Amino acid sequence: xxxxxxxxxxxxxxxxxxxxxxxxxxxxxxxxxxxxxxxxxxxxxxxxxxxxxxxxxxxxxxxxxxxxxxxxxxxxxxxxxxxxxxxxxxxxxxxxxxxxxxxxxxxxxxxxxxxxxxxxxxxxxxxxxxxxxxxxxxxxxxxxxxxxxxxxxxxxxxxxxxxxxxxxxxxxxxxxxxxxxxxxxxxxxxxxxxxxxxxxxxxxxxxxxxxxxxxxxxxxxxxxxxxxxxxxxxxxxxxxxxxxxxxxxxxxxxxxxxxxxxxxxxxxxxxxxxxxxxxxxxxxxxxxxxxxxxxxxxxxxxxxxxxxxxxxxxxxxxxxxxxxxxxxxxxxxxxxxxxxxxxxxxxxxxxxxxxxxxxxxxxxxxxxxxxxxxxxxxxxxxxxxxxxxxxxxxxxxxxxxx
Numbered sequence: 001x002x003x004x005x006x007x008x009x010x011x012x013x014x015x016x017x018x019x020x021x022x023x024x025x026x027x028x029x030x031x032x033x034x035x036x037x038x039x040x041x042x043x044x045x046x047x048x049x050x051x052x053x054x055x056x057x058x059x060x061x062x063x064x065x066x067x068x069x070x071x072x073x074x075x076x077x078x079x080x081x082x083x084x085x086x087x088x089x090x091x092x093x094x095x096x097x098x099x100x101x102x103x104x105x106x107x108x109x110x111x112x113x114x115x116x117x118x119x120x121x122x123x124x125x126x127x128x129x130x131x132x133x134x135x136x137x138x139x140x141x142x143x144x145x146x147x148x149x150x151x152x153x154x155x156x157x158x159x160x161x162x163x164x165x166x167x168x169x170x171x172x173x174x175x176x177x178x179x180x181x182x183x184x185x186x187x188x189x190x191x192x193x194x195x196x197x198x199x200x201x202x203x204x205x206x207x208x209x210x211x212x213x214x215x216x217x218x219x220x221x222x223x224x225x226x227x228x229x230x231x232x233x234x235x236x237x238x239x240x241x242x243x244x245x246x247x248x249x250x251x252x253x254x255x256x257x258x259x260x261x262x263x264x265x266x267x268x269x270x271x272x273x274x275x276x277x278x279x280x281x282x283x284x285x286x287x288x289x290x291x292x293x294x295x296x297x298x299x300x301x302x303x304x305x306x307x308x309x310x311x312x313x314x315x316x317x318x319x320x321x322x323x324x325x326x327x328x329x330x331x332x333x334x335x336x337x338x339x340x341x342x343x344x345x346x347x348x349x350x351x352x353x354x355x356x357x358x359x360x361x362x363x364x365x366x367x368x369x370x371x372x373x374x375x376x377x378x379x380x381x382x383x384x385x386x387x388x389x390x391x392x393x394x395x396x397x398x399x400x401x402x
Contacts, residue, residue, distance in 0.1 A: 307388075
């Protein structure tokens with residue numbers, strides 16, 4: 001029985017389509033689409049693979065491959081696209097398909113040792129001419145894409161540095177704005193807090209034991225101490241945003257630590273924390289300003305208390321001299337929850353905090369670092385999660401003539 005006419009026409013059309021080979025304009029359009037969507041930041045290997053996959057769609061049934069000799073890679077990177085049923089060939093960079101006749105090898109311009117490989121395997125001469133034009137156009141697009149991907153990969157560290165620099169500039173602008181805000185806040189706080197201090201002193205002086213019970217006198221004393229702390233903290237915050245120009249003088253580190261311990265005692269008592277202080281037998285002194293240095297240790301003691309707030313613990317403060325390095329070292333060690341390694345490097349950054357909302361502004365340790373560095377020293381932290389943290393403050397010892 002003869003086949004239906006429609007079926008014969010269909011077979012003839014299909015036969016013609018197979019013999020005709022790829023259409024040059026359609027192939028160029030496909031390559032253009034592929035190039036416009038290349039993930040250049042994904043690396044040269046991904047770029048080459050994408051264009052190789054595009055060629056697979058344009059030249060079905062061909063054995064395709066690319067060999068990239070990248071400057072930062074030891075062995076060549078080889079990507080293959082094989083027809084169904086073809087076993088993977090050996091990896092000879094000069095011939096990817098030695099078992100197939102008529103392999104074309106096209107150099108990728110600007111990439112020494114990198115090549116695009118196509119094994120036509122029995123195509124007619126006129127089809128080979130079209131395919132050669134397509135392959136050469138694909139090789140040019142691949143070379144350009146791979147070179148661009150290499151440039152982007154090399155520029156990534158610079159890009160990261162620029163991003164970090166931009167973040168630092170934004171942070172500097174925040175701190176500049178903070179300085180303006182703090183100056184206004186401190187001005188508004190100074191008068192009422194000073195009035196509180198003066199009023200409590202007047203009540204204690206005039207009331208005496210005749211009119212006030214001992215516990216009331218104690219409460220007034222606490223109000224005055226708390227008000228003093230507000231004034232000192234406000235001044236230190238202004239100092240952080242706008243460094244003061246006060247003249248440094250010899251300061252007893254033991255006195256500074258004792259004062260900071262007294263200011264923090266309510267935190268120690270509330271959380272059940274035992275404090276051990278081990279100072280050198282002779283009084284160690286540094287050149288600096290007592291108020292800001294006291295704030296350094298108030299902040300460190302308060303942080304330690306919060307780290308041990310759940311179950312209490314022990315705070316060890318050890319002061320020692322290192323004459324050979326001309327510095328004084330103060331270790332503040334707690335037995336608290338510790339700090340995770342990925343967080344440890346950020347704790348001195350302004351506004352960074354791991355505390356829940358309302359318990360910290362993220363300025364405490366930033367102020368500590370700024371004050372210590374303004375005294376010519378340095379501060380560092382070491383921590384074991386679950387075991388505790390040690391903050392180490394280095395301060396320069398005064399020269400013998402001081």
